[in-house]
Amino acid sequence: MSLAPHDKTMVVITSGTIARALFAVVALLAAYLLWDVILLVLAAIVFASAIEPMTKALVAHRIHRTIAVLFIYMMIVLVLGAVLFFFLPPLIDDISQLTQVFPKLATDPGFLGPFFEKFPHLLETFKQGFSVGEVLPGGADLAAGLGTSVVNTASLLFRGLIGFVLMVVLSFYLSVQEDGIENFLRLVSPGKHESYLVDLWQRSRKKIGLWMQGQLLLGLLIGVFVYLGLSVFGIKYALLLGILAAIFEIIPVFGPIMAAVPGVAVGFTYSLTTGLFILAFYIIIQQFENHLIYPLVVRKIIGIPPLLVILALVVGAEIAGFLGIILAVPLATILVELMSDFEKHKKSLVHPA
Incomplete structure (x- = not known):
């Protein structure tokens, strides 16, 4: 009884494969430097x-x-x-x-x-x-x-x-x-991907521009509301707290809460009644933002998930500090468009037209 010889798989490494691998290593090293x-x-x-x-x-x-x-x-x-x-x-x-x-x-x-x-x-x-x-x-x-x-x-x-x-x-x-x-x-861009990358950027740029305009408008509105409200209550630091509220608006969900903490704390240094009024004021501002301003100014015209924005800001701050925070959402927007295109490509392979 003779045994059938085992099939052998031959791996051929061409000079082109080596060149591409070296190019990838050099590109990563250049990006790091x-x-x-x-x-x-x-x-x-x-x-x-x-x-x-x-x-x-x-x-x-x-x-x-x-x-x-x-x-x-x-x-x-x-x-x-x-x-x-x-x-x-x-x-x-x-x-x-x-x-x-x-x-x-x-x-x-x-x-x-x-x-x-x-x-x-x-x-x-x-x-x-x-x-x-x-x-x-x-x-x-x-x-x-x-x-x-x-x-x-x-x-x-x-x-x-x-x-x-x-x-x-x-x-x-x-x-x-x-x-x-x-x-x-x-x-x-590489020649064969040039048209796609330009198209990807043009689509992403529109969303990035809308996001930036929406966040600037949202931050301005909330900052002015907080400043005016705290001024009515006679809080000395209304300008500083209004600016903090405007800055923290870049962080969805948790930003308004973080902005409210110092304002409420200052309110309690005046009296228990003032602190409770300031707490109620911030809650009203947050509800007004969540149910009216944010849906009209940001969500409907941009469509970037809040969780993605939070993750992008955390990762951007960890990798590149303040500049990473600035670039976080634009890069996340491009990533969303890229994943959307990838999903469409998968569906086209499974269900060809």
Whole structure:
């Protein structure tokens, strides 16, 4: 009885396979080494995309594209300058006063007296105030490091400034050119995927622009409402708390809750009644936002799931810090479009037309 020979599988590694593998390794290494540059390029693309609707509106009125982009940049600088000029001094004053609230509670706890009687160590902590080392783990070491490493700190700030200038210059260059972003994508894309990547970006850009406009409008509305409401209640730090409310609006679901915590805490430093009124005020604002403002301004025109936004913000902050937070939602939007196309492709293979 003879045994049948086993089938043998031959693996052939061609020079093309080796070349592609080496190219992938080199590409990953280059991405790692040039990570900061890649982030700046992505930030420039997002910023150029954000002002593209305004640029097209001005060009439609027969204004030259370069002049239109320059006008938009000048308006942004003027608005930021005006905001800093009018709001920065009272904002700094609010922050300075707010840092003194808790130590003052030790000498005049008011209705919180019974609470402090049960927890005397908290009262002693408030009397002594807070230090960086007590509030943040390793804060004292950080403060000492900053004090002894002035050169390193200045170098870090200088690099950040240079990066910001390069991002602005690149975004200006992309904005001035007609279809500048699309041309840039064609330049860096593989030939066979060029058309698809440009189409993917054009679809994603519309959603990114709508999301940015919606979030700016939502943050502005909530910030103004909180500022006006707290001003009516006579809260000293209404401007600071309104700005915090506007900033936290970038975080779906949990943002309004996080913004309410300091406002309610400050309200309770006035009196129990004031604290409860402030708590009720924030609840009303949140309900007003959830059932009226958010559905009209954001959800219906964008369609990005809130959970995806939260995950994107967490991952972006972990990977690239503040710049990662800025790029998180735009990149998540592109990912959603990419997955949608992949799903459509799978269905077309299973159920061909």
